Amino acid sequence: MRAGVIGGGAAGLAAAYDLADQGHSVVVHERAPFLGGQASTFDVGGAQLERGYHHLFTTDTDILDLAGEIGLADRVRWAPSSVGTLVDGRIYDFVTPLDLLRFRPISLLDRLRLGLSTLRLRRIKDWRALEPHTASHWLRRKAGRGAYGAFWEPMLRGKFGEHFRDVGMAWVWGKVHTRFASRDRGMSREVLGYPAGSFSEIFEKLRVEIEERGGRIHTSSAVTGIVVEGGRASGLRVESRPSTWESPQALNAPEPEPAGPPVGGRSAVESFDAIIATTPSYILRRLAPSLPDDYTARLSGAEYMAAVLIILVLDRPLSRVYWLNVADRSIPFVGVIEHTNMIGPEHYGGKHIVYLTNYLTPADRLYGLSHQELLDEYVPHLRKVNPDFDPSWIRNSFYHRVEAAQPVIGVNYSSRIPDHRTPLRGLYLANTTQIYPEDRGTSYSVRAGRRAARMLLEDSAA
Numbered sequence: 001m002r003a004g005v006i007g008g009g010a011a012g013l014a015a016a017y018d019l020a021d022q023g024h025s026v027v028v029h030e031r032a033p034f035l036g037g038q039a040s041t042f043d044v045g046g047a048q049l050e051r052g053y054h055h056l057f058t059t060d061t062d063i064l065d066l067a068g069e070i071g072l073a074d075r076v077r078w079a080p081s082s083v084g085t086l087v088d089g090r091i092y093d094f095v096t097p098l099d100l101l102r103f104r105p106i107s108l109l110d111r112l113r114l115g116l117s118t119l120r121l122r123r124i125k126d127w128r129a130l131e132p133h134t135a136s137h138w139l140r141r142k143a144g145r146g147a148y149g150a151f152w153e154p155m156l157r158g159k160f161g162e163h164f165r166d167v168g169m170a171w172v173w174g175k176v177h178t179r180f181a182s183r184d185r186g187m188s189r190e191v192l193g194y195p196a197g198s199f200s201e202i203f204e205k206l207r208v209e210i211e212e213r214g215g216r217i218h219t220s221s222a223v224t225g226i227v228v229e230g231g232r233a234s235g236l237r238v239e240s241r242p243s244t245w246e247s248p249q250a251l252n253a254p255e256p257e258p259a260g261p262p263v264g265g266r267s268a269v270e271s272f273d274a275i276i277a278t279t280p281s282y283i284l285r286r287l288a289p290s291l292p293d294d295y296t297a298r299l300s301g302a303e304y305m306a307a308v309l310i311i312l313v314l315d316r317p318l319s320r321v322y323w324l325n326v327a328d329r330s331i332p333f334v335g336v337i338e339h340t341n342m343i344g345p346e347h348y349g350g351k352h353i354v355y356l357t358n359y360l361t362p363a364d365r366l367y368g369l370s371h372q373e374l375l376d377e378y379v380p381h382l383r384k385v386n387p388d389f390d391p392s393w394i395r396n397s398f399y400h401r402v403e404a405a406q407p408v409i410g411v412n413y414s415s416r417i418p419d420h421r422t423p424l425r426g427l428y429l430a431n432t433t434q435i436y437p438e439d440r441g442t443s444y445s446v447r448a449g450r451r452a453a454r455m456l457l458e459d460s461a462a
Contacts, residue, residue, distance in 0.1 A: 007278035009037020011449030018453040020213035031222035041200040045349030048198035053337040056193035060443035081190040084321040110146035117142040130169040138169040154327040158334030174437040233427035274426040280404035298418040305359040307405030313396040314352040371399035428452040
């Protein structure tokens with residue numbers, strides 16, 4: 001069997017690996033000039049760094065199992081995490097239960113209600129009981145208005161912007177259970193993992209394993225359409241050309257080439273017996289306009305937020321916290337992830353790496369700002385993280401934007417998830433709208449890709 005895979009991220013490479021491992025001919029087409037998708041990397045200080053912050057939880061068994069299969073299990077390093085919340089210019093630790101009691105922006109009663117509501121959420125085993133509820137409604141009712149207003153609402157607004165009231169409570173359940181499950185045995189501290197040589201080690205080893213099994217991987221190769229004949233996906237229209245527009249741009253570097261259909265490249269139609277698409281849902285609608293209306297409606301069931309990131313390279317630490325949630329909505333970014341508070345700065349030539357992250361829609365004013373404009377908007381607020389901060393600490397900065405970073409998942413979503421098997425025979429989908437109730441992550445993408453590959457193999461054997 002000859003199988004085509006659209007996308008060279010975690011889902012696409014995992015699917016291609018399984019298909020090649022079963023002896024099938026596999027071709028991967030990735031429009032970017034590199035592999036890894038949202039966990040892809042670029043060079044900083046002689047080391048590879050993710051374009052968007054990434055780590056592993058102890059529960060991320062799908063990617064950990066895959067790393068073990070390709071001989072990289074011993075490359076994952078585990079370290080205690082540090083989590084904080086920034087309110088009114090002060091960082092409050094959120095690592096132990098005692099830290100919650102010290103969270104003074106809300107009353108003692110509200111702190112207790114916040115803790116008890118979180119414990120109650122942890123004890124709910126069946127997330128389906130939460131499906132009819134929006135997160136804003138459930139959390140306001142169970143945690144109280146004070147705790148909701150000071151803690152939960154700023155987080156939801158930061159993650160989902162104007163859509164924050166639409167987010168289903170089952171999504172929050174998934175986040176809470178993942179983070180608590182990754183704590184050590186005493187439940188006192190979260191433990192996170194990271195590949196010793198960045199996530200690029202995993203993707204590069206997958207590339208080698210796929211090609212050794214006869215598969216082919218093409219980067220800078222954009223799929224512009226899916227060929228459908230007699231209700232069956234039978235091929236891909238592909239255009240190839242050199243491209244660098246996806247790379248994060250250092251300040252004062254040439255402006256990136258705008259995203260869009262490849263131009264001036266080599267066009268071809270490739271025939272396949274089956275195809276796995278790992279694209280965002282709206283791209284699949286464009287690639288396969290003949291999909292039936294009922295499935296197209298499911299593809300439209302989740303909107304996407306874009307992730308917009310400024311990556312700072314500093315000559316000293318910004319804070320003592322790895323993951324800092326920003327609960328102050330006067331600050332124009334929603335998270336400060338200080339990567340080198342988990343992975344030491346010695347890996348990056350002694351420099352300290354800080355991600356300033358935001359989730360935006362194209363209608364947001366910040367979305368249209370240039371690298372320099374966004375940096376200028378952010379820098380004054382860094383003194384709220386560290387009063388001693390000075391712009392001279394910045395040795396370099398990079399800008400990166402991911403258009404379909406975060407699906408917005410509403411209530412009762414389980415009845416609207418698009419199936420991995422599309423109505424077009426031989427066409428399968430694996431993306432982050434199908435991992436519900438879990439949040440997006442490399443491990444869940446691996447799971448989705450391998451699941452789609454397994455279904456493809458089952459159907460081809462039937």
